[in-house]
Amino acid sequence: MATPLLKIEDLHVEVDGKEILKGVNLTLNAGEVHALMGRNGSGKSTLSYVIMGHPNYKVTKGRILFKEQDINELATDERARLGLALAFQYPVAIPGVSVSNFLRATTKATRGGVDVPIKEFRKELTENMDKLGVPKDFLSRYINDGFSGGEKKRLEILQLSMLKPSVMVLDETDSGLDIDALKTVSSGINALATKETAILLITHYQRMLNYVQPDFVHVFQDGRIVASGGPELSTKLEEQGYDWVTQELTIA
Amino acid sequence: MAAELAYDPNTNIRDIGDDYKYGFKDKEDYVFKSGRGLTPEIVESISKMKKEPQWMLDFRLNALDIFNKKPMPTWGNTKMLEDIDFENIYYYIKPSEKSEKNWEDVPEGIKKTFDRLGIPEAERKFLAGVTAQYESEVVYHSIREDLVKQGVIFLDMDSGLREHEEIVRKHFATVIPAADNKFSALNSAVWSGGSFIWVPEGVKVEIPLQAYFRINAENMGQFERTLIIAEPGSFVHYIEGCTAPIYSTDSLHSAVVELIAKPGAHIRYTTIQNWSRNVYNLVTKRAVAEANAKVEWVDGNLGSKLTMKYPAIYLTGEGATGEVLSVAFSGHDQHQDAGAKIVHAAPNTTSIVTSKSISKDGGRTSYRGLVKVYPGATGVKTSVKCDALLLDEESRSDTYPTMEIDEKDVSVEHEATVSKVGEEQLFYLMSRGLTADEAKAMVVNGFFEPFTKELPLEYAVELNRLIQLEMEGSVG
Incomplete structure (x- = not known):
């Protein structure tokens, strides 16, 4: 069997001295889409930040392997250059920095520090923008500055489509989207799901999973994965809520 | 885009x-270098060497008197100001015999310096005229032929005085009198070099004119003097840049810049200052904007040990507009005390002040500003916005805005923010x-x-x- 792209082993994480993740195990292989579902406050976003190496999150036990390499000691930018990426739930604004300059700089950074020839870059960018229904004026606007919720999410997916990471964590990319935007963004995500990539979709609604079909669904609760299954699990969650998971766990 | x-x-x-x-330095090879310190004899010899008219010598000597009597400013960084050793400074250094019109004729060492600074290249690419000042004197000067034909005068200040004495005498020190402050008095006493620009009525100089100021010697004092007069309906954009070598002891740069925008004229004055961290940069800049005229100071302050500079605009004619857009960047042991001064002395005048500063590694920035509205100046609009960005905990930023509004019919906006680069x-x-x-x-x-x-x-x-x-x- 091929090497997993991302393997999380017994991961324990503290923020400000409080344990948030309490033993997460998860394996993402190439060509797989995983959905991680759970209530607000269950620790889903923490997991996404830890994978990306946020300095405020302290790994106290366990490890994260990217293609068998332990990345615990790597800085955020090093992880990004290896091929990890996070689509943020709440992308921050960077006033004064245009989207086009940003994309050009980050594309270079994640492609081995080599500049893509400007013509090629433009062509690739235009194609991706068309796919995501992103208007041209996006490019001269400042990163997320005054963007609507939907625009921010489109920009996140646009970035992923330019940076071409192999492992993508999408943190509640569906939140704040109307139905049309959800469809467009979902088709953008589907385009990112290839034989070479692995995607972890973090969400607490079934909604998006109607458009992006996961291969695996995990239920996250109190800092760990408490149930895993196929797509049917998300349907059950949608119909019955999260309470049954809690009950089953209590009984167990 | x-x-x-x-x-x-x-x-x-x-x-x-x-x-x-830009911290490299050249070997000193000068035609004349004054002794350290400042005496009436030095002032006289500067004037004599320049073959100035008597009125200018009188002006200088009077200014020296004022300088000696005037106390140091009580604002800004008074501690750093006290450290200036006026006795240790060279007030006048003449690097070459004359200003050249061809780069080839500029003395080799100096030419190399400006080559390294990219000045000739910049001129070829995108400038309509260039002045290059080295120590006290302009060593190179050029202006495009078509501008000369249109009657535009762009000279170093010394040549301006020689060739256009009447215009100079009429305007010189009318905007900034010698007695304005201690450093304008010092400049008035020992000024040398700088630019003189006169734009005829209705002429628009679409491509920027540039001056480049270079200090080379240790403990040098550079005191250029710039006067720009834009006749009615004309336009000019002037850009200046400055650098100096790194020395362990300090140099002093104290310029005086006067702008006069006649009715309907438009002057834009852009500065990219990048002095080394041993230079005191104490500059007085002031403009007069007459009816419907527009003056813009675009002022970028990087480098220097201490900068104290508050570009001013006196809106003296109805409908005049003044804008000051400045940025300051302060690092370790640096203090950028910058700001703006706007005087609304006529109705329906407008001013916009935007100040942005960044401090890091314990550096300090201050915004010091004054907006004054005279009684009777109705329909005035003024907006002052100061944003400071701190890159770490040790750095510091202060805002000292002053508003003196003596008129009721005025729209005033003021906003100040301090933020940190977010994690x-x-x-x-x-x-x-x-x-x-x-x-x-x-x-x-x-x-x-x-x-x-x-x-x-x-x-x-x-x-x-x-x-x-x-x-x-x-x-x-």
């Missing part, structure tokens, strides 16, 4: 050499593969973008590069 200039993605921060790249911003940028240095430089460049987009492309690129240099190794 001005927004695209904010960040040059082609520049890899790691590829840039360390620190201040979340850095995390976001780094999650896209940018290093911590690159991420910080990007946030900083973005912060300065409202300023950068007002610069000609070449300067915008240069400024961004300078910021990246300043940011290097700033992430602990």
Whole structure:
């Protein structure tokens, strides 16, 4: 069997001295889409930040392997250059920095520090923008500055489509989207799901999973994965809520 | 697409050499170098060497008297000011016999310096005229033929006085009298070099004119004097840049710049100051804008040990507009005390002040501003916005805004913010593969973008590069 792209082993994480993740195990292989579902406050976003190496999150036990390499000691930018990426739930604004300059700089950074020839870059960018229904004026606007919720999410997916990471964590990319935007963004995500990539979709609604079909669904609760299954699990969650998971766990 | 200039993605921060790249120095080879310290004899010899008219000598000697009597400013960084040793400064150094019109004729050593600074190249590419000043004197000067034909005068100040004494005498020191402050008095006593520009009525100089100021000697005092007169309905954009070598002891740069925008004229004055960190930069800049005239100060302050500079605009005619857009960048042991002074002395005048400052490694920035509205100046609109960005806990930023409004029918806006480079911003940028240095430089460049987009492309690129240099190794 091929090497997993991302393997999380017994991961324990503290923020400000409080344990948030309490033993997460998860394996993402190439060509797989995983959905991680759970209530607000269950620790889903923490997991996404830890994978990306946020300095405020302290790994106290366990490890994260990217293609068998332990990345615990790597800085955020090093992880990004290896091929990890996070689509943020709440992308921050960077006033004064245009989207086009940003994309050009980050594309270079994640492609081995080599500049893509400007013509090629433009062509690739235009194609991706068309796919995501992103208007041209996006490019001269400042990163997320005054963007609507939907625009921010489109920009996140646009970035992923330019940076071409192999492992993508999408943190509640569906939140704040109307139905049309959800469809467009979902088709953008589907385009990112290839034989070479692995995607972890973090969400607490079934909604998006109607458009992006996961291969695996995990239920996250109190800092760990408490149930895993196929797509049917998300349907059950949608119909019955999260309470049954809690009950089953209590009984167990 | 001005927004695209904010960040040059082609520049890899790691590829840039360390620190201040203009810190090199030349061997001294001068025609004349005064002794240290300031005496009436030195002032007389400067005037004599320049073969000035008697009125200018009288003006200088009177100014010297004022300088000796005037106390040091009581604002700004008074501690740093006290450290200036006026007895240790060389007040006049003449590097060559005359100002040249061809780069080839400039003395070899000096020419090399300006080559290294990229001045001849810049001139070829995008300037309509250039003045290059080395120590006290202008060593190179040129202006495009078509501008000469249109009657535009662009000379070094000394030549201006010689060739156009009447115009100079009528305007010189009318905007900034010698007695304005201690440093304007000092400049008035020992001034040398600078630019003299006169734009005839209705003539629009579409391409910028540039002056470049270079200090080379240790303990040098550079006191250039610039006077720009824009006749009714004319336009001119003037750009100045400055650098100096790094020495262990201090140099002093104390310029006086006077702008006169006659009715309907438009003057834009852009400064990219990048002095080495041993230079005191104490400059007096003031403009008069007559009816429907417009004056813009675009002022970028990097480098220097202490900068105290508050570009002023006196709106003396109805409908006049004044804008001051400034950025300051302060690092370790540096203090940028900058701001703006706007005087509304006529009805329906408008002013906009935008000040952006960044402090890092314990550096200090201050905004010091005054907006004054005289009684009877109705329908005035003024807006003052100061944003400070702190890159670490040790750095400091202060705001000292003063409003003296003696008229009721006035619209005043004032806004001041202090922010820190957010951890979340850095995390976001780094999650896209940018290093911590690159991420910080990007946030900083973005912060300065409202300023950068007002610069000609070449300067915008240069400024961004300078910021990246300043940011290097700033992430602990």
